[in-house]
Amino acid sequence: MRALDTGALLAWPLVDLIGCLCVPGQVAEVMKHSPERAMLIQSQGPRFLSPSTEAIEQARASAIETGDLSGLAAVDLEILALAIEHGAELVTDDYRLQNVCTNFDHPWTGIIQDGIEDSWTWTLECRGCRRQHPALETKRKGEYGNCPECGAELRLKRIQNSN
Numbered sequence: 001m002r003a004l005d006t007g008a009l010l011a012w013p014l015v016d017l018i019g020c021l022c023v024p025g026q027v028a029e030v031m032k033h034s035p036e037r038a039m040l041i042q043s044q045g046p047r048f049l050s051p052s053t054e055a056i057e058q059a060r061a062s063a064i065e066t067g068d069l070s071g072l073a074a075v076d077l078e079i080l081a082l083a084i085e086h087g088a089e090l091v092t093d094d095y096r097l098q099n100v101c102t103n104f105d106h107p108w109t110g111i112i113q114d115g116i117e118d119s120w121t122w123t124l125e126c127r128g129c130r131r132q133h134p135a136l137e138t139k140r141k142g143e144y145g146n147c148p149e150c151g152a153e154l155r156l157k158r159i160q161n162s163n
């Protein structure tokens with residue numbers, strides 16, 4: 001099962017949306033881009049479900065722990081919560097959502113699935129001097145350590161390879 005963020009709702013062919021999970025708040029987001037699309041996805045698209053309060057709290061706590069909460073809209077948090085609640089793979093190009101999922105071993109995939117993930121790598125970026133350091137084995141938030149240059153906290157960041 002898959003949960004789709006709004007980018008996927010807009011980008012994927014309608015037939016691929018069937019059976020996927022979304023939250024009701026995403027209809028308004030799609031409406032902003034295309035009222036026609038919004039009508040179509042409501043009549044023949046994914047299942048619109050609201051996450052439980054518990055799942056939203058879990059998603060919020062996870063995003064706080066990874067430092068991504070401030071960049072996430074309420075709808076983003078809801079779709080993350082829905083993915084968690086239903087054990088659904090989250091389809092998103094939002095690196096914050098991807099970062100939260102990665103840190104909590106929740107499956108996710110990018111919207112365009114033609115190997116584009118190969119052109120991305122993880123790095124540890126210093127919150128102070130912004131220097132980047134190689135990301136070692138996957139570690140949970142809080143175990144990344146501190147910048148050897150300035151001592152500030154390191155955070156996991158997804159960067160695009162130059163090739």
Ligand SMILES: [Zn+2]
Pocket residue numbers: 126127128129130131147148149150151152
């Ligand atoms: Zn630093």
